Amino acid sequence: MPKTIVAGNWKMNLTSRDALTLVKILDNTIESKKVTIVLIPSFTLLPAVASVIPSRFSLGAQNMHFSAKGAFTGEVNASQLQDVGCSYVIVGHSERRHVFGESDGMVNKKVLAALAADLIPILCVGETAEEKDTVDAVLKRQVETGLASVTKSQMKKVVIAYEPVWAIGTGNTATPAEADSAHGVIRKIVSSVYDVKTAESVSILYGGSVKADNCKELFKQKNIDGALIGGASLDAEEFSSIVADA
Ligand code: PGA
Numbered sequence: 001m002p003k004t005i006v007a008g009n010w011k012m013n014l015t016s017r018d019a020l021t022l023v024k025i026l027d028n029t030i031e032s033k034k035v036t037i038v039l040i041p042s043f044t045l046l047p048a049v050a051s052v053i054p055s056r057f058s059l060g061a062q063n064m065h066f067s068a069k070g071a072f073t074g075e076v077n078a079s080q081l082q083d084v085g086c087s088y089v090i091v092g093h094s095e096r097r098h099v100f101g102e103s104d105g106m107v108n109k110k111v112l113a114a115l116a117a118d119l120i121p122i123l124c125v126g127e128t129a130e131e132k133d134t135v136d137a138v139l140k141r142q143v144e145t146g147l148a149s150v151t152k153s154q155m156k157k158v159v160i161a162y163e164p165v166w167a168i169g170t171g172n173t174a175t176p177a178e179a180d181s182a183h184g185v186i187r188k189i190v191s192s193v194y195d196v197k198t199a200e201s202v203s204i205l206y207g208g209s210v211k212a213d214n215c216k217e218l219f220k221q222k223n224i225d226g227a228l229i230g231g232a233s234l235d236a237e238e239f240s241s242i243v244a245d246a
Contacts (some may be wrong), residue, residue, distance in 0.1 A: 167208025
């Protein structure tokens with residue numbers, strides 16, 4: 001899989017008809033073959049999107065439960081995601097952490113369960129506005145705890161997304177230098193837990209108000225390997241243009 005990844009997190013948007021139209025337009029407008037493209041719709045849209053998604057795009061889910069099965073009303077497990085054709089799953093998105101109270105420990109269980117089911121977890125980390133002064137410590141805790149018990153060989157199947165909470169859906173993107181520095185911190189943490197080679201090969205995506213008009217500078221940064229896009233991924237023209245620049 002190409003190391004450069006552009007993933008569209010559609011969040012709680014679209015119905016199946018709109019989703020199918022969006023996939024069709026993306027298929028017609030996206031030409032790049034050097035980028036891994038991941039489309040991440042709501043659970044209910046997964047079967048419809050899976051039935052039309054071209055094989056050059058991958059399908060992902062926005063969340064999952066860490067248990068294999070059981071009495072967890074309203075939850076979805078990793079093998080159910082596999083079953084509908086997902087190969088990626090977002091884990092620990094800031095909206096899950098801050099709106100739904102997911103802890104680092106829960107996020108870690110999800111990472112391990114995703115890997116066990118052969119899904120690629122996109123582990124999201126990032127500081128809140130209040131944590132800006134302690135960003136390195138926040139990233140260290142989130143990355144180290146999130147990856148606890150993940151082996152070096154499993155790291156080949158892990159993607160990390162740096163998404164400063166204050167930048168998500170706000171229009172306030174981190175500057176390219178700020179983002180690159182945080183990605184560098186994450187790479188150092190991965191290097192100290194595993195080794196330099198693992199740190200160099202892991203894909204680290206930036207997320208938080210990425211748009212067609214600010215992505216170029218972000219993608220030029222040494223430590224930025226792609227993007228996790230929310231709002232702009234619902235607009236076919238914006239998303240295609242971001243992929244073209246990646
Ligand atoms: P945004 O969301 O692009 O709308 O800021 C990014 C994300 O939450 O993954």
